Structures are given as structure tokens and as C-alpha cells.
Amino acid sequence: MFQLKTVLTLVATAALAACTTLGPNYQAPAANAPVAYRAAAPAAGAELQRDWWLMFGDAQLNALEAQALQASPTLAAAAARIERARAVFGATKADQLPRVDVGANAGGLRTSAKATTTPVLQGHPVVFEGETFGLSASIGWEIDLWGRVKRQNEAAQAQLDASTLDAAAARVALTADVAAAYWQWRALADEAAALQRLRDSRAKAFQVAQTRFDAGSSTTQDLERVRAELAAADADVADLPRRQALVMNQIAALTGQAAAELKLQATYSLPAPPQIRAGLPSELLQRRPDLAQSLAQLHAATAQVGIAEAAFYPSIRLTGSFGYSSEDLGSLISAPARLYNIGPSISLPLFEGGRNKAxxxxxxxxxxxxxxxxxxxxxxxxxxxxxALAELQGRATVVEAQNRTLASSGQALSVAKSRYDKGAVSYLDVTEAERTPLATERALAQLRGAQWAATAQLVKALGGGWGAKVEAQGG
Known part of the structure; x- marks a missing residue:
């Protein structure tokens, strides 16, 4: 009874002492974000949702994103890291509870007649021999006097949060990269169509130049100039399959499949991208999972300080065992065979060579x-x-200028065709007038692809709708 009272007193004392938790408590640092972005952000625009790509209504893009989310090795690795962190957290949380073990044993026993500790009776060693049976249960519990176990749980929880946020950041990056590659592929299809029209125009111009040269009405210099322009267009057309293949390979890798398995249907006339609301810089902390992950890692590091400080103080464990031991299995569970051992153990670091300090x-x-x-x-x-905002703003200005160029050169081409129909100019003048509008169409296709690439960059920079997901869960 005395021992039981002692244990209860220690437990009560430990419960009061457990209110002490060493180490600093985590406080999120100030973001120190500016009032506004340097680049002009649209005042209105589409709000990003978790599956933000659905707003564009492109069935092929939707299918590619679904494939990437299902088969991407990057996301699979992130999911595995979450499970590993969850397992570590579970193991750490178990340290708060007592550990109970049970066991049983049976065997033969014979003591040595030659050992130093062998008892001697009337000049003869006393040897014990027989069978033993045992049944026991033991319990051990560390009293968290200084909050070491609490800080361990806190650090493990923060690491689990960081792993979950890492997976969210990987999802944002993956979906944005898939969209950027897909839009680049579509822009290349538009560029290929414009380039083919330019090449056909150069081929007609060469035929006219060759006819005029054969008739003696033009010089070798004029013929070779048109031939060089046709060769340059042929080179650009020949290079397009290489560029398209590289983009297809990128899309295949992002979606977790071999390039030979990827099939895409060519679609043309990539429209202008919609405006996306950028919001305020101060909102980034709630919108980007990688920033939240960085804070979770800071939280885990802060909790580790308390664990390190607790190493300077004594630790107390309550240990106890209860069981039965008998030479006769039939009388194993009986009062005379009962045995127990209970009490605290205290460990105090005295000298550790500066390890705890380090x-x-x-x-x-x-x-x-x-x-x-x-x-x-x-x-x-x-x-x-x-x-991303500067890229979108700059590209929009260039597109506007190129559209003016296309309109003016289109009017010039109409005038050249009208004069050709009246016999005032040759067809070579018409093909010369086609040069600018066809080249401008190609440039516009490239600019449109750059605009969509910047849109994907902005989506990634804003967190890809992750903040909207968090708000939905919180509601």
C-alpha cells in the first residue's frame, strides 16, 4: 500500500509539472508583402478554383490533366512522403501513452555447483534443479515533465502538414506545366498553318520569278532573292515537326506515359487567354501551398528547440511489472506465486561532452x-x-501592334490584287504584298502561345486554386 501511495503521489506531481513546456512557442512570421504588385494586375477576372483548367472548356486539356493526376510519378512520390510522415506522427504520438507488454515463459532450471555465488551447506554446494513457469505484465510510462514528448508530437504534426502541403504544391506545378505544354502544342499547330501558307506564297513567287527570268525580264539577283526566301520558308516548315515532337514528349512525360502512347487531335485558332484575378500580394500566403509548407517546416524546427532544451533536464519514468512464477504449472495462478515490482526511475544528464549544448x-x-x-x-x-503579369501585359501590347500591322498589310494586299486584276502590276507584286500579312500571322501565332504560357505561369504563381480548396473545406 505504501508503494501504491508513492506512485500516486508521483503521478499527481508529474501532472502538475507537465504544465511546463520548454522551448519557444511557434508564431507565424510577418509576410511583409507589398501593398500591390509592380506590374499592372487586372482589377477583375476569373477566380481560380481547385481544378482551374476546367474554366477553359477544352476537352483534350481536361483529359490530359486527369491523366497526369492519376499517373504522374511526381504525385505518387509526394503521396508516399505523406504516408511516411503520417507513420512517423503515429509512432511519435504513441509516446504519450504508457507501454504495456505481456509475456509467458516455461523451461527447465539448474544452477551451477561451481559458480562463485553457489550456496554451500555443510561443505557441499547447493544445486537447484526443476521446472519454472511464469506469466507477467509490465508497464512503462515517461512523465513528460518538460514537454519533450509534447514538442515531439508538435514537430511530427508540423512535418505531416509540410508533407501534405508539398503534395499540394506538386499538384499545382504539375497541372500548370501540363497546361503550358498543351497550349504550346496548340500554338505550334497555328504557327504551322500560317507557315505553310507563307511557304506556298513563296513557292508561287518563285515560279513567277523563274518565268520572268526565263523571259529575260528580270535579273539573276531577283531570282536568287526569291529562291532564298523560299528556302528559308522550307527550312522553317521542316523544323516544325522537331519542335512539335519535343512538346509532345514533354506532355507525355508530365502525364506519366510514353510519347508513343500519346495521341492528340490537332485544333487550330488558339483564342486569347481570359484574364485571371491576381488579387493582392498579402493573399499569396493563403493561395500558395509552398509558402504554407515553408511555414510548417519553420513550425517543426521551432518545436525541435524545445526537445533539445529538455535534454538538459532529468527524465522520470514510471515502471512496473506484475505476474506469477511457479515450479508447478497447476499452481501458477495463485497468491503465493504472485510477484510484482513498481517504482520510478530518474535519469539526470551530468556529463555528455557538450552534445546537448551542440x-x-x-x-x-x-x-x-x-x-x-x-x-x-x-x-x-x-x-x-x-x-507573369509583366509578361501578359507586354505580350498584349505587342499583339495589339501586330494586329494593326496585319490590318494595314491586309489592305495593302487587297490593293495589290485589285491592281493585278486590272493588269497594272505583275503577280510577283501580289506575292510581295503577301509577305507581311503572312509573316504577321505566324508572329501572332507565336505571341498567342507566349500569352498562354504566361497564363500558365500566373496560375502557378498564384497557387493554382489551392486557396479556394482550403476555403471550401473550412466552410
């Missing part, structure tokens, strides 16, 4: 490193949004 310094340095990493990632996030 560990504490290392954990504090990890906090500083994680804080610097967060600030660096925040600056990078702001830059990525600004870059």
Missing part, C-alpha cells in the same frame, strides 16, 4: 534557416506573379 545550437540555427527560407520563398513568389 544539439540546442543546431536546432536554433535550423529555426533561423527555416525563417530565411520562408522569406526567400515569399520574395520568389512575389517575383513570379510580377513576372
Amino acid at each position: 544539439n540546442l545550437a543546431g536546432t536554433k540555427a535550423s529555426v533561423d534557416e527555416s525563417l530565411a527560407a520562408f522569406r526567400g520563398r515569399m520574395l520568389q513568389a512575389l517575383r513570379e506573379v510580377d513576372d
Whole structure:
């Protein structure tokens, strides 16, 4: 009874002492975001949802995104990291509870007649021989006096959060990369059509130039100039399959399949991308999972400081065992065969060669490193949004200028055709007038692809709708 009271007293004392948790409590640092982005952001636009690509209504893009989410090795690896972190968290959480073990044993026993500890009776060694049977249960529990176990759980939970956010960031990056590659492929299809029209025009111009040269009405210089332009167009047409194959290979890799298995239906006339609301820089922390992941890693590093500080203080464990031991199996479960052992054990570090001090310094340095990493990632996030907005704004200005060029050159081509119909100019003048509008069509196809690439960049920079997912869950 005395021992039981002692144990209960220790437990009560430990419960009061457990209110002490060493180490700093985590506090999220200030984001220090500017009031607005440097580049002009549209005041209105589409709001990104979790499956943001659905807003474009492109069945092929939807199918590619679904394939990527299902088969991407990158996402599979991220999911495995979540399961590993969840397992670590489960194992760490178990340290809060007592550990109970049960066991049973049976065997023969004979003591040595020659051992130093062998008892001697009347000059003869006493040897014990017989069978033994045992049944026991043991319990062990660390009293978390200084919050070490609590901080371990806190760190493990933060690491689990970081792994989950890492997977979310991987999803955002993957879906944006798939869309960017797909839109590049579509832009190449438009460019190929414009380039083929340009090449056909150059071929007709060469035929006219050759006829005029054969008739003696043009010089060798005129013929070779047109021949060179046709050769340049032929080279561009010949290079397109290589460029298209590289984009197809990229799409296949992103969607987790071999390039030979990927089949896409060519579609033309890529439209202008819709405007996407960028919001305020201060919203990035809620919109980007990689920033939230960086904060979770900072949280885990902060909790590690408390674990390192607890190593300087004594640890107390309550241990106990209860069971039965008998030479006769029939009388094993009986009062005379009962045995038990219960009591606390205390461990106090006295000399460890500066190990605990070094560990504490290392954990504090990890906090500083994680804080610097967060600030660096925040600056990078702001830059990525600004870059995408500047790219969209700049490309839109160039597209507007190219559209004016296309309109003016189209009118010039109409005049040249009208004069050709009246016999005022030769067909070579018509093909010369086609040069600018056809080249402008190709340039516009390339610019449209650049605009969509910048749109994918902006989607990724804004977090790809991850924030909308969090709000939906919170509601």
C-alpha cells in the first residue's frame, strides 16, 4: 500500500509539472508583402478554383490533366512522403501513452555447483534443479515533465502538414506545366498553318520569278532573292515537326506515359487567354501551398528547440511489472506465486561532452534557416506573379501592334490584287504584298502561345486554386 501511495503521489506531481513546456512557442512570421504588385494586375477576372483548367472548356486539356493526376510519378512520390510522415506522427504520438507488454515463459532450471555465488551447506554446494513457469505484465510510462514528448508530437504534426502541403504544391506545378505544354502544342499547330501558307506564297513567287527570268525580264539577283526566301520558308516548315515532337514528349512525360502512347487531335485558332484575378500580394500566403509548407517546416524546427532544451533536464519514468512464477504449472495462478515490482526511475544528464549544448545550437540555427527560407520563398513568389503579369501585359501590347500591322498589310494586299486584276502590276507584286500579312500571322501565332504560357505561369504563381480548396473545406 505504501508503494501504491508513492506512485500516486508521483503521478499527481508529474501532472502538475507537465504544465511546463520548454522551448519557444511557434508564431507565424510577418509576410511583409507589398501593398500591390509592380506590374499592372487586372482589377477583375476569373477566380481560380481547385481544378482551374476546367474554366477553359477544352476537352483534350481536361483529359490530359486527369491523366497526369492519376499517373504522374511526381504525385505518387509526394503521396508516399505523406504516408511516411503520417507513420512517423503515429509512432511519435504513441509516446504519450504508457507501454504495456505481456509475456509467458516455461523451461527447465539448474544452477551451477561451481559458480562463485553457489550456496554451500555443510561443505557441499547447493544445486537447484526443476521446472519454472511464469506469466507477467509490465508497464512503462515517461512523465513528460518538460514537454519533450509534447514538442515531439508538435514537430511530427508540423512535418505531416509540410508533407501534405508539398503534395499540394506538386499538384499545382504539375497541372500548370501540363497546361503550358498543351497550349504550346496548340500554338505550334497555328504557327504551322500560317507557315505553310507563307511557304506556298513563296513557292508561287518563285515560279513567277523563274518565268520572268526565263523571259529575260528580270535579273539573276531577283531570282536568287526569291529562291532564298523560299528556302528559308522550307527550312522553317521542316523544323516544325522537331519542335512539335519535343512538346509532345514533354506532355507525355508530365502525364506519366510514353510519347508513343500519346495521341492528340490537332485544333487550330488558339483564342486569347481570359484574364485571371491576381488579387493582392498579402493573399499569396493563403493561395500558395509552398509558402504554407515553408511555414510548417519553420513550425517543426521551432518545436525541435524545445526537445533539445529538455535534454538538459532529468527524465522520470514510471515502471512496473506484475505476474506469477511457479515450479508447478497447476499452481501458477495463485497468491503465493504472485510477484510484482513498481517504482520510478530518474535519469539526470551530468556529463555528455557538450552534445546537448551542440544539439540546442543546431536546432536554433535550423529555426533561423527555416525563417530565411520562408522569406526567400515569399520574395520568389512575389517575383513570379510580377513576372507573369509583366509578361501578359507586354505580350498584349505587342499583339495589339501586330494586329494593326496585319490590318494595314491586309489592305495593302487587297490593293495589290485589285491592281493585278486590272493588269497594272505583275503577280510577283501580289506575292510581295503577301509577305507581311503572312509573316504577321505566324508572329501572332507565336505571341498567342507566349500569352498562354504566361497564363500558365500566373496560375502557378498564384497557387493554382489551392486557396479556394482550403476555403471550401473550412466552410
